[in-house]
Amino acid sequence: MQSSQTLSRANLAGWLYVSPLVLVLVPFFVAPILVVLAASFFATDGFGGLTPDFTLASYIDVLHSALTLKLYLATIKFTVLTWIFTLIIGFFVAYFLVFHVRNQLLAIGLFLLCTVPFWTSNIIRMISWIPLLGKEGLINQALLALGMIRQPLEVLLFSDLAVVIAYVHQLTIFMIVPIFNSMARIDKKLIEAAIDAGASRFDIMRLIVVPMSKSGIALGTIFVVSIVMGDFFVVKVMSGGGSASVVSAFYEDVGVLQYPTAAASAVLLTLALVAIVSLILRTVDIRQEITR
């Protein structure tokens, strides 16, 4: 009798502990997803009106469209390119900060410097590329002045290149932070022990630093991949409308009141992302990083 009472009290305390998180997650995460999921099965009159129904028509539409595959390929291309560049830059910036800046205060200062781009809005950050990459931008003018080109390069702005540049600019910090975090936990004595064993700089990076930063790399990868795959704005602005991503397609759908198709696309993209993230989590044990 008494034990069941204490048990229920412990239960109540447990529920109280999780309640703040539940209060945030249910209305702002679970409910919207359920709405989208429900909408994806609804029928539409073609003018924005939804009739509660259970039809797979929207899914069939999306999966049968040749455009879907093209959009996924384009999105994957942006994702992979952005991932590679943010990973390389992020890894080396973190490596430099952790292993080459001896003064801790300076390291923290430089680390904060990495966040400077975030002091201004996303849109400003993208627009600021125009004077650099534009037809009459700095790069073209410089190349023209040096006589290396005769015509301004058009590929610099409003192109896939510009899209990737903007993504890398925006997202490298999401690689730096988790990689920095896991690298900073590597005991400097391990590096010394490796030097003592005769390891070169490259050996140390390959055999010690990279394997021990794996969880940071995985976390950064999850950030970058999910942001790029869920974005349409950068593609729209930086490609000048020339390229599209999966999300831009259902943005268009919403624009023409095709809510169920948009919802079905969204559900499919979510599933694809869940698959990618769980694949990453299977390869690298991130819990180890969080609980360490």
Add this chain to the structure above:
Amino acid sequence: MKSDRGDIELAGVCKSFDGVTNVVDGVNLKIADGAYCCFIGPSGCGKTTILRMIAGHEDPSAGEIVIGGQNVVGLAPVQRRTAMMFQSYALFPHLTVRENIAFALRVRGMSKADRLRAADAMIEKVRLTQFADRLPAQLSGGQQQRVALARAAITEPRVLLLDEPLSALDEQLRVQMRQELRRMQQELGITFIHVTHTQLEAIALADLVVVMEQGKIKQAGAARDVYAHPHDRYVAEFMGGQNVLSGRVEKVNGSSFTLAQAAPDGIEVPLQRRPSVSVGDKVDIAVRRDDVALVRPGRELPPGCTNSLPSRVLAIEYQGYFVKVMLDTVPDDAFVAYVPEKTFFADPFTVGDVVLATWATGSALPLA
């Protein structure tokens, strides 16, 4: 051709990190090939810095470090053919025991089959065969220590440097691993340099004990020499086992002198090891704690004892095979007698008893 000898010579070695104070201050030392050498001193005395300079992880600000006849300053650890065993071991947490031990061979470009064979042989030597595929976190402290030792020894270095290798272990294991270190050293036949702050560890292991204070060597010699014949007050107090008394010289007569003390006639001290003493000098002397005998007032002093200091018993600690009796013999310093257990309990003292502390006159040792 490279020398295989592991004899080390430090000549005027200094190290300063800030350009103002020398952490290591003009150290000169010779260590024979195949010796077991212990550096001992309180934390911050520069012993670890010396070790790291010999290892090549730190460059001396001045002076030469010669290993096997070759000045190694500026050379990488691999070129010096030294290997270091780090404090708290610094095992690679993501590699198995076998991979940890084979690491040095891997970065030297040895083929996988060869290096794993060599690692397995070494694993057998440190008796870890059944743990070869475990990660360091799955091993006990003693096992981790053996992995660290094996990892350092696999490159067949001519000098093995150990930075407080036993400090992470509990008391019992420490004694056991101490023997294992000594066994490995004899088996490998190479020079071991071991840094510690535990006196017992140093005198139990070392052929050469080096006592340090504030970047300088206070005394270097065989364990027994350093323990039984400390050079000065610092060494005597640091190594322990000695009572240090100081006083002014009252008179000098031939082979001995008399030190003014609480005793009515002063203390008679033989003049070995300290040739020049003149009246009025302030002199420290050391008397081994196990040389001190305690006699009840009025009883006869044991043969050979001419000095006796009246004292009161302050505290008594039972230590097993002896009893530690703390006395108020000298006003400011501790004065302790280690009385054999059987002797003590034949006529036990209690706290507050008045006794005479005495010792064979010849056993007192004047300090520098």
